[in-house]
Amino acid sequence: MSVGNAEPSQVTRRDPTAWKLASLPNDLDLASAESFCRQVAAAHYENFTVATHLVPADMRQDLANVYTFARWSDDLADESDGDATDALKAWLSGLEECFAGAPNHPVFVALSRTVERHDLTIQPFADLIDAFIQDQTVKRYESREQLLDYCRRSANPVGRIVLCLAKCQEKSQFELSDSICTGLQLVNFWQDVRRDHVAGRIYLPAEDMRRHGVTEAMLESTPAGSEFIALLTEEVAWAEACFDRGESLVKTAPTVLRPAISLFLEGGRGVADAIRRSGYDTLANRPTLHRIAKLRLAGQAAIGMMLSRMSNLFRGSFS
Known part of the structure; x- marks a missing residue:
């Protein structure tokens, strides 16, 4: 395989944050929340977009929901306006509420549907946030x-x-x-x-x-x-x-x-x-x-x- 355009590695380039890629719904409507996740997933990462077309159609929304959760977590770690650790801890609290059946954010509304459909546990999601919190100090x-x-x-x-x-x-x-x-x-x-x-x-x-x-x-x-x-x-x-x-x-x-x-x-x-x-x-x-x-x-x-x-x-x- 060939090396493509070599980017000057001293320049830090990031994609737009998840909350800038699409309009975040004002309410906690499931259809709007899932639409937001699809837009974020489609706009953010080329390889992910290609990969979603390699799985059955009935899995694509769930993949978009999981991806948007992970992307939002990552963006909080690197692009928060205030203290990233505080933002991530608040996001972890939101995750816990999501798994308790009371999602309080459109991303968690969409994710809660995936969690329920596939009987997922909280641990891998919490682990991701924990890693982003670690990045703030280690x-x-x-x-x-x-x-x-x-x-x-x-x-x-x-x-x-x-x-x-x-x-x-x-x-x-x-x-x-x-x-x-x-x-x-x-x-x-x-x-x-x-x-x-x-x-x-x-x-x-x-x-x-x-x-x-x-x-x-x-x-x-x-x-x-x-x-x-x-x-x-x-x-x-x-x-x-x-x-x-x-x-x-x-x-x-x-x-x-x-x-x-x-x-x-x-x-x-x-x-x-x-x-x-x-x-x-x-x-x-x-x-x-x-x-x-x-x-x-x-x-x-x-x-x-x-x-x-x-x-x-x-x-x-x-x-």
Whole structure:
């Protein structure tokens, strides 16, 4: 896969916040709340929009509801006008009221319908908010174990929730999903080393940095030195090992989710490959997938979906 337009990584770019993408309903009407979530999901993230078309139509609203909750939480963490921690704690209280049957915000009105329909538990949603709260105070990670604990709450809950939407709650499937989601989080960290450093955060484990002789001051220098290149080579391999451990989920997850899982898995691998093609220098440039590569991935996932459906039809014909 080719590296697309390399973005200057010292510039922090964010999408518009969820509350700027669509008009927030003034009341707690379910239809309006769900419409708002669809608009946010459609406008915010290209890969998510593509993925929603790879799942059955009756799952798309639930995915939009979950996505909008996660996106709103993330935006509160990074774009709050006041104290982000206070805003996130208030959002957590709103989540608790949602699960108690008294949603007090349009996003929670929509989410409550998904929670009820699929008998979801509060823990993965609360874990996401907890990770965003942690981001307000924890700016460095000493070890890989500490970073994995963060990923357990910042990334893995999303995969588990999506599996639950397909009525899958098997521990083995959760573990495979965790590996993929952790890999996606890690490769995003390595893609955004310079951006995160400008924002005051370093996700590279400090013990790994010391082992390779990389100091924080080196993260301000471009092009990257050989020490950083060696460090990032190792970290990208770590992310790819996570993808390898979770790969079998593409074949064992509920059939309706397999094309979307394949899209995100191969997208993560594509970003890792883009970093490799850039010479592992994510201090000078932020490697991204070329749009053609993204379309190729989406096409491959769509073909996989059609083949799966055809296989099911033939299986039914001869059973």
